[in-house]
Amino acid sequence: MGKDTEKSESQFGFKDKAKAEETIELLKSHEMQYQKLTVRGLLGRAKRVLSMTKAADKIKNIQEAMSVFENWLEENGGGASNKNAKTDNDDEKVETVPGLGFKDKNAAKKSLEILEGRDPDYQRLAVKGLIGSSKRVLSGTKDPKKVQDIKDGVKILEEFLEKFDDENRSRLNWAYLSSDIINQFPEPKDKLCAEFVQIYSEKKNYKHLRTLFPSENQDKSWDIVRNKNIEKLKKLIKEKERKLFDDDGKPTEEHLGNYSN
Numbered sequence: 001m002g003k004d005t006e007k008s009e010s011q012f013g014f015k016d017k018a019k020a021e022e023t024i025e026l027l028k029s030h031e032m033q034y035q036k037l038t039v040r041g042l043l044g045r046a047k048r049v050l051s052m053t054k055a056a057d058k059i060k061n062i063q064e065a066m067s068v069f070e071n072w073l074e075e076n077g078g079g080a081s082n083k084n085a086k087t088d089n090d091d092e093k094v095e096t097v098p099g100l101g102f103k104d105k106n107a108a109k110k111s112l113e114i115l116e117g118r119d120p121d122y123q124r125l126a127v128k129g130l131i132g133s134s135k136r137v138l139s140g141t142k143d144p145k146k147v148q149d150i151k152d153g154v155k156i157l158e159e160f161l162e163k164f165d166d167e168n169r170s171r172l173n174w175a176y177l178s179s180d181i182i183n184q185f186p187e188p189k190d191k192l193c194a195e196f197v198q199i200y201s202e203k204k205n206y207k208h209l210r211t212l213f214p215s216e217n218q219d220k221s222w223d224i225v226r227n228k229n230i231e232k233l234k235k236l237i238k239e240k241e242r243k244l245f246d247d248d249g250k251p252t253e254e255h256l257g258n259y260s261n
Helices: 003-009 017-027 032-051 056-075 105-115 120-139 144-166 191-203 206-210 222-240
Strands: none
Touching: 017 032, 017 056, 032 056, 105 120, 105 144, 120 144, 191 206, 191 222, 206 222
């Protein structure tokens, strides 16, 4: 990456409308895919900063900056800016999480155990997929016992889905920034964080994290480890009255895993 590019990236931001408009101008020298990834990433960070900002003038400035990014995304076919950032290889084949099923109560319960701790949006997607598959299987199943077993399993999945929607668990989903955006941040000092960044940078598609594991812990996949550490980080931020991002939208030391008590 050349010096001119590095200089422009350091000027990306969302502290106010002018900064957002300047960012859009700076991005014009890059490929469209990179522009979309960067704007989505900045918009996601802006939302997080906004949720922790109390000063009325700063809130207004950030909201105006967000409007600039949202309008740009709509105009350039990059809507759904609150979703996980997509990559060029987003449609590549990704290994499925093993062990999911619905043939009976035990299989359904096992599926929910496997999904526990994963991204809420993925939990919902996986359960809906299982329910959809069960309907196709039921249509071709004649054995009364097998039919009843499947229905019992599906009932458990449907109850989970109903509770999921009632509690609006999707709000607990922490969307992934693109690896290109993350690589612009300072390298984390924490060993686990550094390994996560390395793996994510290599794979680029966050969906791979569901079937990959930290080198020193083969019990929980990276997506579960990530979410568990996000919960710890949220607790630390609240207790210590810290922030995930500073006023310029850059990750704080706490966010990068460089904080010690």
